[in-house]
Amino acid sequence: MERERPQWILPAIVIGQLLATSLWFAVNAVIVDLQSHWGISGGEGLVTTAVQLGFISGTLLFAVLGLADRFHPSRLFLLCASLAAVSNALVMVVADALGAVLALRFLVGLFLAGVYPVGMRIAAAWYRGGLGRALGFLVGALVLGTASPHLVQAIGADWPWQGVLAATSAAAFAGGLLVVCVPEGPYLVRGGTVRFGGVLQAFRVPEFRAAAFGYFGHMWEIYAFWAFVPVWLMAWGMQGSEHAAASFAVIALGALGCAGGGYLAARIGSGRVALGQLAVSGLCCLASPLLFLAPLPVLLAFLLLWGLTAAGDSPQFSTLSARHAPPAVVGSALTLLNSIGFGITVVSLSLLEALQHVLPPAWLLLPLALGPGIGLGFGRALFSRSRVSA
Numbered sequence: 114m115e116r117e118r119p120q121w122i123l124p125a126i127v128i129g130q131l132l133a134t135s136l137w138f139a140v141n142a143v144i145v146d147l148q149s150h151w152g153i154s155g156g157e158g159l160v161t162t163a164v165q166l167g168f169i170s171g172t173l174l175f176a177v178l179g180l181a182d183r184f185h186p187s188r189l190f191l192l193c194a195s196l197a198a199v200s201n202a203l204v205m206v207v208a209d210a211l212g213a214v215l216a217l218r219f220l221v222g223l224f225l226a227g228v229y230p231v232g233m234r235i236a237a238a239w240y241r242g243g244l245g246r247a248l249g250f251l252v253g254a255l256v257l258g259t260a261s262p263h264l265v266q267a268i269g270a271d272w273p274w275q276g277v278l279a280a281t282s283a284a285a286f287a288g289g290l291l292v293v294c295v296p297e298g299p300y301l302v303r304g305g306t307v308r309f310g311g312v313l314q315a316f317r318v319p320e321f322r323a324a325a326f327g328y329f330g331h332m333w334e335i336y337a338f339w340a341f342v343p344v345w346l347m348a349w350g351m352q353g354s355e356h357a358a359a360s361f362a363v364i365a366l367g368a369l370g371c372a373g374g375g376y377l378a379a380r381i382g383s384g385r386v387a388l389g390q391l392a393v394s395g396l397c398c399l400a401s402p403l404l405f406l407a408p409l410p411v412l413l414a415f416l417l418l419w420g421l422t423a424a425g426d427s428p429q430f431s432t433l434s435a436r437h438a439p440p441a442v443v444g445s446a447l448t449l450l451n452s453i454g455f456g457i458t459v460v461s462l463s464l465l466e467a468l469q470h471v472l473p474p475a476w477l478l479l480p481l482a483l484g485p486g487i488g489l490g491f492g493r494a495l496f497s498r499s500r501v502s503a
Contacts, residue, residue: 118298122239123247125295127254130232132288133194134258135265136201136221137164138364139281140214141340142262142357145347146274151211158466161340162459163215167222168229169455175226176448186235187293193227194289198282200224205275229255230451238298248428249375253368256424259339260364267357315438315446323492324384324433325450330488331391331426332454334398334481337461338423339364341469341477342416348474349405349412359413363420370425378429383436384495387429390422391492395485397422398478405475433495457484 140147140160148156174180180189200220207213233251240247265280266272315321343360351359370390378386397419404415431447438446461481469477 118239122295122298123236123250125291126232126236127250129190129194129288129292129295130228130251131254131258131261132284132291133190133197133228133232134225134255135261135281135284135288136197137225137255137259138339139201139262139278140204140218141343142266142360143274143277147208147214150209153211155466155469156211157340157344157469158337158462159211159215160218161336162462162466163218164222164225165336165455165458165462167219167224168226169222169452169459170219171223171226172230172448172451172455174223175230180227185297186231186238187295187297189227190231190235191289191293193224193231194285194292197221197224197228198285198289201278201285202282205278232292235292235295235298240298246375246379248431249371249373249378252424252428252431253371256367256371257365260361260367263343263357263361263364267354267361318437318439319494321434321437321446323494324387324430324437326490327387327391327426327488327492327495328430328434328450328454329457330484330486330492331387331423331430332457333461333484333487334394335423335427336458337465337481338419338478340462341465342420344469345401345405345474345477346416348477359416362413363416364424366417366420367424370421370423371428374425374429378432383429383432384492387426387433388489388492388495390426390429391485391488393422394419394426395482395489398482398485401478402475 138161141157144157144160148154197220200217204214204217207217232254233248236247236251261284262277262281265277316325342363343356346356346359346363374386374390397415400415401419404412407415434450435447461484464480465477468480
């Protein structure tokens with residue numbers, strides 16, 4: 114039986130993570146303004162790739178050094194959120210230098226490694242049962258945080274671009290202050306040394322292998338989709354606040370997919386929820402060239418469905434990976450999965466960054482179908498598993 118916990122714990126972590134992860138795509142929301150400083154027409158993939166590389170480096174560094182074990186996790190969250198906020202704000206100072214902006218985006222990703230995974234760790238220390246549902250809310254917070262710079266831009270359409278960066282930096286600092294109020298949970302387990310050599314044991318487990326490759330397919334799609342759906346919408350003809358509001362809605366609806374998927378998983382199992390959403394988002398990838406020609410209402414309905422399902426499978430793949438990894442290497446296995454997954458996003462982001470100068474806009478998002486296709490091919494065994502409580 115779970116120990117009694119204050120009802121405010123999960124909302125505090127969720128809201129804090131939402132505010133802090135608003136930094137992830139802050140520069141993407143104002144990329145059109147920055148392109149005039151850099152004298153280029155692209156860059157969406159570059160600035161996102163820099164964050165991903167920083168996050169990969171940060172997760173490995175945090176795991177190897179055991180920082181979340183050496184320090185109070187809530188205080189570590191505040192420190193990293195604050196440093197990420199400062200790095201984000203400094204873009205306003207060096208906006209003319211693309212290289213300096215990319216370096217600062219790398220630092221934002223590095224410090225976000227002390228926000229997103231640490232937030233999940235704080236939640237896991239308070240939730241033993243129902244972790245799938247808790248992770249649904251936490252990943253949903255990441256999705257909303259990712260989308261929020263577009264909302265800020267839509268609300269403040271007449272603001273200078275610096276206002277979006279200032280607002281997201283302030284939000285991240287506020288999120289850190291909120292989470293630092295959360296005490297250590299009763300189920301906090303101090304981890305041991307990360308042992309990547311032992312992770313091969315996890316890949317011998319069929320269920321873990323299926324969940325891992327499903328997650329890899331999801332990661333091929335999701336960040337490239339988030340980075341380039343605003344580009345796709347602009348090529349369709351959207352501009353200004355309408356474009357920013359549509360970008361926000363498409364990305365943000367993934368939070369509902371995450372939270373709703375957590376509840377649905379308790380009824381039909383995490384595997385069926387994860388692969389069902391991955392299948393729908395994969396079909397959306399394939400249909401994207403045709404839907405680019407659709408009228409606005411149909412286009413928006415299609416993109417909202419895509420946004421809902423593209424993100425909603427993530428917490429369930431994480432839950433399945435944690436559940437089926439051998440207990441002795443679960444920390445190492447999840448750390449390596451996270452690093453590989455974000456490494457895959459660098460490849461898909463770089464591919465779309467190059468293809469946007471070659472392909473007609475309608476076809477830009479089609480290559481994302483490769484990820485769901487591979488994920489479904491390897492992960493289909495999860496459909497046959499009996500109902501598993503989330």
